[in-house]
Amino acid sequence: MSNKALLGTVSRITLGILAAATATSGACAQSAGTVAPPRPPAQTTAPADDETHDIIVTAQKRSERIRDVGMSIQALSSQSLVDAGVAAPQDLVKVVPGFASNPTPYGANVYTLRGIGYQETTLSAAPTVTVYSDEVPIPFSPETLGTALDLERVEVLKGPQGTLYGQNSTGGLINFIAARPTDRLSAGGQVSYGSFDAVDVEGYLSGPLTDTLKARAAFKVSEGGAWQKSYTTGAKLGERDLLNGRLLIDWNPGSRFHASLNISGWRDHGETPAPQFFGLQVLTPGATALMPPGLVAYPTAPHDNRAADWDQGVDYHRRNSFFFTSLKLGVDITDDVSLTTLTSYQRFKRDQPVEGDGTAFEDYSTIQQGDVKTWYQEARLAGTFGGRGNWMLGGNYEHDTVFDQFRILDKDGSLSHVLLSAAPLVILNLPGNFERTDQTISTGAIFGNVEYPVTSTLKLQGSARYTRTTRDFFGQAFDGVNGNTAFFFTLLQAQLRAAYGVFTPSGQTPGLTDCLSLGAAPTFLMGCRTDRLKEDNVSWRVGLNWKASKDTLLYANVSQGYKAGSFPTIIASTLAEMDPVTQERVTAYEAGVKTSLFDRTFDLTAAAFYYDYKNKQTIGRYADIAFGTLLKLINVPKSRVAGFEVAAAWRPVPGLTISPVISYIDTKVLGSFRNFDYLGQPQDFGGRAFPLVPKVQGSLDAQYRWSIGGDAKAFLGGNLAVQGKTWSGFIPNDNEKVPAYTVLDLRAGVEKDGWRFSVWGRNVTDSWYWTSATRINDALVRQTGMPRTIGATIGFAY
Incomplete structure (x- = not known):
């Protein structure tokens, strides 16, 4: 770390410690990262140690015991997350069966639940697994970095969630629930130091401001930790520089009115990690002689998570930030009917360089810029049928504006060397270009939910939502560098027109900022693309819950959810490559059991499911007229997902908790579906499994806590996570294989x-x-996991 960075770290840590140490009253500590003072856990599998309290969740937008909710939910307390080392949504892979997260070569993470994920990295691409903060959707995955700060718990809902929680969650959702302000003055915090000089400081201060007003402030600072090491120069990369904060204010002026304000945000100036280079596979073999010899003979990385390479002289620090505010108002209109409103404004800014090829040459890298603004409004009425059953009726509206721009840098790659003439030798180098999209997304919905007891032990549940989405799109590819790319497209257009018998000049002479994407034959006129996608759908869910005993619930559900279509931000030499994908549909069948056995010392949840999947959205490939096979969004017409999952918590003796989880997921493309593999060869994907969905996932978490005298206790625990093998593409091959790991x-x-x-x-x-392996331009690259890290944490609560 530089002296300047070290001074900044020390000053932030000092301020954090002083802020957290100002309180004097006792309270439970909170954490989002490494280890914190103990809190009562709230795992779906059971309370730890000797705790036997019932876990209360809000998965259906009302408080109820998790063992009474007839759907797949996993609830994890702050302490459970801390013990497992969960500091961000992607870390949930350690403790949530059926959940997967893979970083992409473009700097984003893709979340998948039960095989349903959207392998698309466009900033405006809504994920199939949506992240929420206190019931408010955070619509795009890059915005979710700071959600794990100062939590009460996390609830993971699996399967289509298109009714109560809105569109696009065909895989499920993750609701991060913040710790609330306390009735008395309290504070807590912790300091951690680990491998690669990584430092984390976090804390909170909570308490009453007046008789009716309470507040809670929390912060986290993460510094250092440059964990990657160049295997050719010895340089380091991957430093963290994250500031995260939240202010919560609860106002309860009377028994019938409640208000909660959440103001939070983060800024990330850490470095974007580099992929690991493991081979060269030139896209245009004839251009190999024109490429730098050092790139053609570049050494592959050693078998080490730390080993990587990147372009020298580039500052890989991100300049990303996110601001989030929400206001929740609740009014008890009568003793039986309540009104709740949610209002939210969010702003995300992105400016980050991303190394794509894992070498010191500029074969492929990007500079990504973006700006997202989101307004969200929801209102709902809820009540009971005279104390029997319950109902809910509501609506919401979301408005997103998204600017997304990639500057592509590939001057050393095979596609960037164009041979214009052999005698005399004339080579045109294309050092890169820009791809930009501007999108406006408006989504409106109305929804309703009813749950009614048919008998004292049997409940029937039904819900439905009508959703309408309009997405306005403007996309352009332009030179933006030195005019070479614009000149090349002028020549290419003339050649294509001549091939179709059009010999008159087009009259187009594009400049640095003019749109270059070619239109349809025979004229191939260059231009931008302006388009609109309007879709609507009805999502629904029907369920039956049977309370076989006080501690045993059997349930069965049928649900249907949709994910709206979207346009890409992609290398588009033709306008057709900007075609959108249309909405996908998942019809899910699920049956499960939740039970406690052996005097509530063994808790078990199990579920089996089958998904009928129509028009799955994913990244495919397109035969480009000039550059070979390029990426393109596609719909897979028919596919299916089948599987099961089991989670348990066993407390055989006081102080010992053993929590195993396992999931099995079998995915398959049904019928015949033809597209291209990563080499650009046409293939039939029929019968193939989905990319990056391992069939088997599992983990085993165990912890033993015992007294060592007086009020002091010691604890010892561990977590073993296993991921089965998968591939980054539909067609299994060695270069896209992701082996099983533990x-x-x-x-x-x-x-x-x-x-x-x-x-x-x-x-x-x-x-x-x-976690993934693919071809980026001419390079074969892997996204490696973290190496061994060790550290220590001291935490306190007053």
């Missing part, structure tokens, strides 16, 4: 009188693994 985390510590000290290790065996 990651072991360990933790140990002591706690007494509000203080907690622990030591921990992540990936303690230093397992070399990767």
Whole structure:
């Protein structure tokens, strides 16, 4: 770390410690990252140690016991997340069966639940697994970085959630629920130091301001941790520089009115990690002689998570930020009917460089800029049928404006060397270009939900939502560099017109900022693309819950959800490459059981499911008229997902909790569906599994806590996570293979009188693994996991 960065780290840590130490009253501590003072856990599988309280969730927008909710939910407390090392949504892969997260070569993470994910990296691409903060949707995955700050719990809902929680969640959703302001003055915090000089400081201050007003402020600072090392120069990359904060204010002026204000935000100036280069596969073999010899003979990375390479002299620090505010108002109109409104404004700004090819040459990298503004409004009425059953009726509206721009840098790649003449030799170099989209998305919906007891043990549940989405699109590809790309497209247009018998000049001479994408034959006129996509749908869910005993619930559901279509931000030499995907549909059948056995020392949840999948949205390929096979959004007409999952918590003796989870997911494309593989060869994807969906996932978390004298306790625990093999493409091949891997985390510590000290290790065996592998331009690259990290944490609560 530089002296300037070190001074900044010290000053932030000092301010954080002083802020967190100003309170004097006792309270439970909160954390989002490494380890914190203990809190009562709230896992779906059961409370830890000797706790036997019922877990209350709000998955159906009302408070109820998790064991009474007839759907697949996993609820994880702040302490459960801390113990497992969950500091961001992607870390949930350690503890949530059926959940997967893979970083893409374009700097984003794709979340998948039960095989339903959207492998698209456009900023405006709505995910199939939506992240929420206190019931408010955060519509785009890059915005979710800071959601794990100072939590009460996380609820993971699986399967289509198109009724109560809106469109696009065909895979499920993750609701991060913030810790609320407390009735008395309290504070807590922690400081962690780990491998690669990584420092984390976080804390909170909470309490009453008046008799009716309470507030809670929380912060987190993450610095250092440059974990990647160049295997050719010894340089380092991957430094963290994250500031995250939240202010919550609760106002309860009377028994019938409640208001909650959430103002939060983060800014990320950390470095974007580089992929790992493992081979060269030239897109245009005839251009190999024109490429830099050093790139053609570039050494592959050693078998080490840390090993990577990147363009030298480039500042890979991000300049990303996110501002989030929401206001929740609740009014009890009568003793039986309540009105709730949610109002939210969000703003995300992105400016980040991304290394794409994992070499010191400029084969492919990008500079990504973006700006997202979101307004969200929801209103709903809820009540009961005279104390029997319940109902809900509401509507919401969301308005998003998204600017997304990629500057593509590929001057050393094979596609950027164009041979114009052999005698005399004339080579035109295309150093890169720009791709830009502007989109406006308006989504309106009305929804309703009814749950009614047919008998004292049997409940019938039904819900439906009508959704209408309009997406206005403007897309352009332009030179923006030195005019070479514009000149090349002028020549290409003339050649294509001549091939179709059109010999008159087009009259187009594009400049640096003019649109270059070619139109349809025979004229091939260059231009921008302006389009509109309007879609509507009806999502629904029907369920039957049977309370076989106080501690056993059997349920069966049929649900249908939709995800709206979208346009890409993509290398588009033709206007056709900007075609949108249309909305996808998932019809899900699920049956499950939730039970507690052996005097509530063994909790078990299990579910089996089958998804009928229509028009799956994914990234495919397109035979470009000039550059070979390029990426393009596609719909897969028919496919299916089948599987099961089991989660348990066993407390055989006081202080010991053993929590295994396992999932099995079988995906398949049905019928015949033809597209191109990563080499550009036409293939039939019929019968193939989805990319990046392992069939088997599992984890085992165990912890033992015991007294060591007086009020002091010691604890020892660990988490073993297993991911089965998969591939980054539909057609299995060695270059896109993601082998099975196992990651072991360990933790140990002591706690007494509000203080907690622990030591921990992540990936303690230093397992070399990767989460995706693909071809980027001429390079074969992997997105590797984190190497072994060890550290210590001290936390307190007053």
